[in-house]
Amino acid sequence: MNPHFKTFQQQISQPWKFRLFLLRQLPAAFIAGLRLDVFDDQQASVRVRYGWLNQNPFRSMYFAVQSMAAEMSTGLLAFAQIYRRQPGVSMLVVGVEGNFFKKVTGTVHFICNDGQKIQDAIEACLQDGESRTITCDSNGINEDGETVANFRVTWSFKAKARKD
Numbered sequence: 001m002n003p004h005f006k007t008f009q010q011q012i013s014q015p016w017k018f019r020l021f022l023l024r025q026l027p028a029a030f031i032a033g034l035r036l037d038v039f040d041d042q043q044a045s046v047r048v049r050y051g052w053l054n055q056n057p058f059r060s061m062y063f064a065v066q067s068m069a070a071e072m073s074t075g076l077l078a079f080a081q082i083y084r085r086q087p088g089v090s091m092l093v094v095g096v097e098g099n100f101f102k103k104v105t106g107t108v109h110f111i112c113n114d115g116q117k118i119q120d121a122i123e124a125c126l127q128d129g130e131s132r133t134i135t136c137d138s139n140g141i142n143e144d145g146e147t148v149a150n151f152r153v154t155w156s157f158k159a160k161a162r163k164d
Contacts, residue, residue: 001081002080002119004084005080005081005083007084008080008084009039009040009041009080012039012076012080013039015035018035018036022034026072028068029068029069031053032069033049033054034046034047034068034072035047037109039080041077041115041119042113043111043112044072044074044077044111044115045112046069046072047110048065048066048069048107049106049107049108050107059105060104061103061105061108063098066104066149067098069110069138069140070138070151071093071096071138071153072110073112073138074136074153074155075093075153077118078091078122078155081118081122082122082157087126087160087161088160089126089158089159089160091155091156091157093156094155095152095154096151096152096154097151098149098152101147101148102142104142104149106142107142108141108148109141110149111138111141112138114136114137117136118155121134125157129159131156131157131158132158133155133157134154135154136154136155137151137152138150138151138152
């Protein structure tokens with residue numbers, strides 16, 4: 001595990017610091033109202049509540065907001081593993097697939113449990129210098145415990161050249 005993971009986890013787990021992170025790095029996520037519920041080395045859960053700023057014409061949550069929350073639940077796990085790494089690792093979304101099962105008219109939690117898979121891919125990337133591509137799942141669960149959407153986010157990781 002990245003020795004700086006805990007530092008990032010402590011910073012991002014404070015609600016005001018998370019909102020500041022969003023404002024600086026992902027302003028659209030800030031405006032849409034994304035919030036962090038759970039964040040450890042194995043799981044990330046991002047919450048978003050249906051409202052005027054993230055609605056579509058059908059009186060439900062816009063699919064792009066759901067996609068943003070799902071991607072963030074996978075991306076935070078990855079970002080924490082590359083945070084302050086030497087040598088560095090670049091990360092990039094190379095694919096997103098989404099399936100929608102129910103309208104979102106309340107709060108939805110997008111949960112990713114692929115922390116170990118992400119950590120293993122990044123460690124392997126650093127070991128041999130080869131890029132890695134993995135696909136992570138994020139499930140959207142509504143207030144009634146029903147799955148409203150499922151996303152598969154494909155990430156590419158590449159070790160940066162060492163600076164001597």
